[in-house]
Amino acid sequence: MPIAVTLVLAQAGALRWQARAPVAVLAVNAVSGLVVWALLPAVTLTGAMLAAQITLCVLSAIRPWRASVWALAAMCLVAPLAFGAGGPAGVAVWLLTVILAWTAGQWRSAQKERTRAELRRAVVEERARIAREVHDVVAHTLSVVVIQAGAADDVFAQRPEQARQALRAIETGARSALGELRLLLRAFSSDEDEDEAEDRTMEQREPGSWLARLEELAETVRATGMAVRLHHEGATGGLPSAVDKAAYRIVQEALTNTLRHAVDADEVSVRVAASGDCVEVTVVDNGRTTQSISPAGGAGRGLVGMKERVRLVGGSLRAGPVRGGGFEVTARLPVERAS
Numbered sequence: 001m002p003i004a005v006t007l008v009l010a011q012a013g014a015l016r017w018q019a020r021a022p023v024a025v026l027a028v029n030a031v032s033g034l035v036v037w038a039l040l041p042a043v044t045l046t047g048a049m050l051a052a053q054i055t056l057c058v059l060s061a062i063r064p065w066r067a068s069v070w071a072l073a074a075m076c077l078v079a080p081l082a083f084g085a086g087g088p089a090g091v092a093v094w095l096l097t098v099i100l101a102w103t104a105g106q107w108r109s110a111q112k113e114r115t116r117a118e119l120r121r122a123v124v125e126e127r128a129r130i131a132r133e134v135h136d137v138v139a140h141t142l143s144v145v146v147i148q149a150g151a152a153d154d155v156f157a158q159r160p161e162q163a164r165q166a167l168r169a170i171e172t173g174a175r176s177a178l179g180e181l182r183l184l185l186r187a188f189s190s191d192e193d194e195d196e197a198e199d200r201t202m203e204q205r206e207p208g209s210w211l212a213r214l215e216e217l218a219e220t221v222r223a224t225g226m227a228v229r230l231h232h233e234g235a236t237g238g239l240p241s242a243v244d245k246a247a248y249r250i251v252q253e254a255l256t257n258t259l260r261h262a263v264d265a266d267e268v269s270v271r272v273a274a275s276g277d278c279v280e281v282t283v284v285d286n287g288r289t290t291q292s293i294s295p296a297g298g299a300g301r302g303l304v305g306m307k308e309r310v311r312l313v314g315g316s317l318r319a320g321p322v323r324g325g326g327f328e329v330t331a332r333l334p335v336e337r338a339s
Contacts, residue, residue: 004039007032011051022059026071029055034078045082045090046097049075053101060105061112072102132305136249136256139302143259145170147224169223210248211236211272217248218270221255227267228255234274243333246309247272247281250317253302254283254329262287262327277335278315284328306331 011029018025029052037048046053056075060068075098082094152166218228236244251270258268265287273280303319306329310317315333322328 004036007036007039011036015051015054018055018058019062022055022063023067023071026052026055026059030075030078034081037081045078046093049078053097056098057101057105057108060102061108062105065106068102068105072098075102128308132249132308135302135305136252139253139256139260141174143256144220144224145174147259151225166223169220172220172223210241210244211239213248214251214270214272217252217255221259221268224259226259226265229267229269231269231271233272236272236274236279239274239279240335242313243279243335246313246315246333247279247331249309250281250306250329250331251283253306257302257329258283258285258287258327264288265326279333279335281331281333282328283330284322284326286326288325 011032014025014028030049033049033052037043037045040048052075056068056071059071076095079091079094082090148166148170152163152170155166156163214230218230221228236247239247251272255268255270258265262268262285265285268283268285271280271282273282306319307317310331310333313333315331317332318328318330320328
């Protein structure tokens with residue numbers, strides 16, 4: 001009797017190392033379980049081998065499939081002993097408990113693999129989101145900077161005040177872009193203090209904070225000499241953050257495409273219409289569109305980014321030349337589905 005108690009305690013103690021060395025612990029618990037069963041005939045084989053079954057479940061969960069199958073086969077070899085103790089019913093109970101232990105481990109392994117796959121997918125999606133954000137910020141700002149720098153160089157000697165205005169517009173656009181890039185890069189920082197984290201969280205949660213900046217965005221484009229007309233319909237203050245930000249980025253990308261690709265364009269119209277169930281954004285310029293952003297020639301990264309943003313909120317996007325000249329981008333973003 002003392003030997004049996006000692007072996008049971010040894011089994012319980014061995015469970016502590018089953019995550020590190022499940023094969024060795026399984027062997028120890030199986031052998032000691034058989035000895036306990038031999039010393040105490042009143043105890044069923046399944047009860048004496050309980051610790052071994054627990055270790056089999058852990059081994060099945062953390063080790064490759066082939067290794068766990070070998071362990072399962074080894075445990076099934078004990079079936080003749082179960083037959084001698086309890087006949088066919090004893091064999092059935094033993095095989096059932098062993099297979100259930102192994103199956104539970106396989107289920108846990110599948111769950112862990114699914115979690116890892118979801119994590120990998122989340123990382124890929126987050127990287128794609130960051131890439132879109134950086135592209136939107138940098139492409140728009142650099143387009144404005146290039147145009148303003150060229151304008152400043154043209155009038156630097158004859159009209160210095162106009163050159164100063166162009167340089168100030170460059171400074172304003174660059175500062176705004178740097179602020180947005182800091183917010184993006186802060187997501188990768190591990191040592192930001194609590195105040196910065198709280199400010200970032202509040203900015204992310206503030207409703208209507210993106211479309212409210214359309215006038216500021218329009219001013220940066222007007223500084224290049226492009227006339228920008230803004231037209232609002234409905235209230236945009238209570239929009240879900242995903243829709244609010246997507247609408248702003250679509251307008252920003254459309255204006256950037258106008259600056260970069262619309263030949264002879266001098267006017268662009270921006271219309272934002274918010275209703276109870278959706279937000280519709282329309283951006284139309286009066287220039288001649290180059291082939292690089294024509295849908296027939298293959299959408300560039302800007303249009304691809306807009307389509308992806310619209311897809312993420314369950315909306316729709318139309319982009320193409322307008323009859324009589326110009327290029328139009330129209331996005332319809334549902335509110336209920338994104339909220």
